[in-house]
Amino acid sequence: DADQLKTAAGAHPAATSSGTEGLVRRFRPRLHALPPADQRELDVQAGSIWLLVDDGQGLGTALAQALVARQQRVVRLLGAGVQPVPVRGVQDQVLEGSDEASLQTVLDRITYSNGPVAGLVHLLPAAAPLRSLDEVWDTGDLERARLAYTLAKLLQPGFARMEAGRSWFFVVTRIDGRLGTSGRGLFPLATAGLTGLAKSLNIEWEGSFCRAVDIDPQLAAAPAAAVVMEELADSRTDIGEVGRGAHGERVGIGHEPAPVDEREPVSGVDASSVFVVTGGARGITADCVVALARQVPARFALLGRTRIDAPAPAWAEGAQGPAALKAAAIRHLQRQGGQPTPVKVERLLDEVLHAAQVRRTLQQVQEAGGHAIYLACDITDAREVAAAVARAGEELGPVTGLIHGAGNLADKRIEKKTGADFERVFLTKIRGLECLLSAVPAEQLRHVLLFSSVSGFFGNAGQTDYAMANESLNKFAWMFRARFPQALVRSINWGPWDTGMVNEVLRKAYAQRGLVVIPAEAGVRHFVDEFRAGASAGTPAQTLVGGDSYKVAPKVRRLPALTRVARQIRPADNPFLEDHVVADRSVLPAAAAAGWMVQVCEDLLPGYRAERLEEFRVLKGLVFGPEAQRVVAELRPVEGASDAGGERHVLAVTVLSENGSIPQHRYEARVHMTQAAARPGAPLPGGWTEPAADLFERQGIYGDMARGALLFHGPAFRGLQALWSVDDRGLHASCRLEPVPAQRQGQFAANSFNPYLGDVLLQLPLAWLMLRSDEAGLPSHIERWEQLAPPAFGQPFQLSMQVTSRTRAALVADVTACDVDGRVLARIVGLAFTVSERLRQTLAGDGKPDLAAA
Numbered sequence: 001d002a003d004q005l006k007t008a009a010g011a012h013p014a015a016t017s018s019g020t021e022g023l024v025r026r027f028r029p030r031l032h033a034l035p036p037a038d039q040r041e042l043d044v045q046a047g048s049i050w051l052l053v054d055d056g057q058g059l060g061t062a063l064a065q066a067l068v069a070r071q072q073r074v075v076r077l078l079g080a081g082v083q084p085v086p087v088r089g090v091q092d093q094v095l096e097g098s099d100e101a102s103l104q105t106v107l108d109r110i111t112y113s114n115g116p117v118a119g120l121v122h123l124l125p126a127a128a129p130l131r132s133l134d135e136v137w138d139t140g141d142l143e144r145a146r147l148a149y150t151l152a153k154l155l156q157p158g159f160a161r162m163e164a165g166r167s168w169f170f171v172v173t174r175i176d177g178r179l180g181t182s183g184r185g186l187f188p189l190a191t192a193g194l195t196g197l198a199k200s201l202n203i204e205w206e207g208s209f210c211r212a213v214d215i216d217p218q219l220a221a222a223p224a225a226a227v228v229m230e231e232l233a234d235s236r237t238d239i240g241e242v243g244r245g246a247h248g249e250r251v252g253i254g255h256e257p258a259p260v261d262e263r264e265p266v267s268g269v270d271a272s273s274v275f276v277v278t279g280g281a282r283g284i285t286a287d288c289v290v291a292l293a294r295q296v297p298a299r300f301a302l303l304g305r306t307r308i309d310a311p312a313p314a315w316a317e318g319a320q321g322p323a324a325l326k327a328a329a330i331r332h333l334q335r336q337g338g339q340p341t342p343v344k345v346e347r348l349l350d351e352v353l354h355a356a357q358v359r360r361t362l363q364q365v366q367e368a369g370g371h372a373i374y375l376a377c378d379i380t381d382a383r384e385v386a387a388a389v390a391r392a393g394e395e396l397g398p399v400t401g402l403i404h405g406a407g408n409l410a411d412k413r414i415e416k417k418t419g420a421d422f423e424r425v426f427l428t429k430i431r432g433l434e435c436l437l438s439a440v441p442a443e444q445l446r447h448v449l450l451f452s453s454v455s456g457f458f459g460n461a462g463q464t465d466y467a468m469a470n471e472s473l474n475k476f477a478w479m480f481r482a483r484f485p486q487a488l489v490r491s492i493n494w495g496p497w498d499t500g501m502v503n504e505v506l507r508k509a510y511a512q513r514g515l516v517v518i519p520a521e522a523g524v525r526h527f528v529d530e531f532r533a534g535a536s537a538g539t540p541a542q543t544l545v546g547g548d549s550y551k552v553a554p555k556v557r558r559l560p561a562l563t564r565v566a567r568q569i570r571p572a573d574n575p576f577l578e579d580h581v582v583a584d585r586s587v588l589p590a591a592a593a594a595g596w597m598v599q600v601c602e603d604l605l606p607g608y609r610a611e612r613l614e615e616f617r618v619l620k621g622l623v624f625g626p627e628a629q630r631v632v633a634e635l636r637p638v639e640g641a642s643d644a645g646g647e648r649h650v651l652a653v654t655v656l657s658e659n660g661s662i663p664q665h666r667y668e669a670r671v672h673m674t675q676a677a678a679r680p681g682a683p684l685p686g687g688w689t690e691p692a693a694d695l696f697e698r699q700g701i702y703g704d705m706a707r708g709a710l711l712f713h714g715p716a717f718r719g720l721q722a723l724w725s726v727d728d729r730g731l732h733a734s735c736r737l738e739p740v741p742a743q744r745q746g747q748f749a750a751n752s753f754n755p756y757l758g759d760v761l762l763q764l765p766l767a768w769l770m771l772r773s774d775e776a777g778l779p780s781h782i783e784r785w786e787q788l789a790p791p792a793f794g795q796p797f798q799l800s801m802q803v804t805s806r807t808r809a810a811l812v813a814d815v816t817a818c819d820v821d822g823r824v825l826a827r828i829v830g831l832a833f834t835v836s837e838r839l840r841q842t843l844a845g846d847g848k849p850d851l852a853a854a
């Protein structure tokens, strides 16, 4: 929400010049616990197989067995020297070469005799403990990363052709179970970047579930195989990376704001600081260097391939300004008898323009008060880098910092990528860093700043290789910081800038999708901020700069005829159940059931939200003892209800329990999902009314009903603050619900439907019955539940309930929620409660609500 971001901009509230500047913020990644994964059936196309790249350490064998036990067909791919235990019913295939042609031959052979590939699980071995930083660049590891990349490329056509069922591309690493962020030990870097590949493919490939799973190496093969099976069946497919700890605990990675106070001084950098800066003579890195030089008179050795000592080419002589240069380049190409295609013209222009940019940067650093030299070299060439670093040392003094900004793009879908693209994009960043670190002793470094990208953090279609490279940089930062605590280490995940490698076409694409583009002035300020004293609070080795999210949810056009998702509900995993106890037993709140129904729909339609539930029925409900219960949600698209463009889908959802032999229907509803943004409705004619005097204060509302409290609900649901104007027609309430901690929400986390706030709406009929009758009731049916812009945790809102029908056995009412401006946030039409005196007895005994006394 743009407005929200604007007001929350914090770090740079004064920034305004170009529209999006105030939206640029700094974040840091944060690991968070993930609840146990709801399990969706492995709906593979009939007759298809799983490919498993064996780790040679036992997980491959255990996973093959686990897949076979689930009636899946498996072919194992074995690298040279891997000799696993044979598994009954599993075919083994030795990989003779990892080049594209020989891999294609192997895949053709496998699919010819076995059928199409449904999924690939690529298991990476846990590395033997590494002793020194030199070992993180292991060439065998780079080969494994390349193998995973090439297999993805070769599997793409088959996945795209698949007509029924889903496909999977999984990478399993054994780093630390925390996605490489724990700082525990050193690990090989190339495969650590495969998270970027998985996240990007998960966006690039429709209908394919791609994920990187990092499992703590301490977890033994059999439980690790169980973990992989759980992840393959996860109903939530929009999460591209998951960590699993030594006991199988799940973590995901998110981000939180990490503003820096601009008034704090830049510290730790001074006139004796000497930075080697790759890519620092052009592009955004150059802008950042100039900005830093303005703050401190530091010294910089700028590295790039562009040669500036060669004389200007003859064709460019005398041409002044970009237009004249372009015309001269076209003339030159024509004179040579060639077609002046845009690519050729650009290449010629680059030669001249790049050199001019380098000279300009040198001059700007000088003018800013710093000192810069330029050293032409290819940073993927260790010898050239060593020579350049030596020169920097001689001319500027001992190197104290690295800024690694060199990078290249080759944006295209993976099936179109060439080996040369991979080299240029992946190796410039990774080998470049390796060359730098072999030329400068790590102990000597006080600053290491890496230019990474949000494409690595979020993944991005068309940027598989680039996302991998940037993720390797991110993981390096966490590892390096733990090993060399003397240095300020930061991998900055930049959002797209309005300059540098982001060209006009990309910029337009970002703007169209509503993604924040960083104006250069804001970008360089954020770069300088990383050197401010407070920037290391919480010591993030990785930061994100830009908008809140660069994740784009694609439209879903086709839904499977039937999707089945199972959830094992363990009361111990769901502490909120303690807040919903009736007659000593935890009862699943109807709103929590609705929340799960929405969740399974969101899992199928990531990025969509529930705008409406219809014909919601509590059939049997769910009551808990201490033991776990297995429930299954069945989702079927409602025929003819989706719109052609895929913006809206309607799903019929049934929840069954499967504990005994006969499945029992528990809940059902039709869920309307949309990509349209949530918007509050027009203000009600009456608007928001301040209660003249609170009739019943909150303290009397909740507690022990047998001792006079009005409602039994515990803290997770205590959203009613005051009730007033209770009469035969209905009642009014003012409300606000404090955020319920994620851990308390357990498996029933608030999503586009918030079950905790939803429950508050459902409390009104019970409150009314308690005050106006001798009976009590529980929700049984809802005709329509509209979510225009449903209230959020902490937001004050009002509820009004109107009784529409009252019989001996039932109460039917409408409930409307509106905000402080009187605008409608949510509306329930036809909320039916089953009513009885017996329930009143159960809940309150002979007690009457005694709000004043409570």
Ligand SMILES: NC(=O)c1ccc[n+]([C@@H]2O[C@H](COP(=O)([O-])OP(=O)(O)OC[C@H]3O[C@@H](n4cnc5c(N)ncnc54)[C@H](OP(=O)(O)O)[C@@H]3O)[C@@H](O)[C@H]2O)c1
Pocket (backbone or CB within 6 Å): 278, 279, 280, 281, 282, 283, 284, 285, 303, 304, 305, 306, 354, 377, 378, 379, 380, 404, 405, 406, 407, 408, 428, 451, 452, 453, 454, 493, 494, 495, 496, 497, 498, 499, 500, 501, 502
């Ligand atoms: N611009 C953005 O929006 C954006 C967003 C996120 C992240 N980033 C990251 O920020 C960094 C800079 O991006 P940019 O937009 O400024 O890119 P750019 O304008 O294309 O500049 C790339 C720089 O890298 C240098 N370089 C590339 N390959 C090299 C090699 N093998 N050896 C030595 N130098 C090499 C180039 O110098 P020569 O051509 O002279 O070799 C140039 O200075 C990149 O790492 C990029 O991934 C940029």
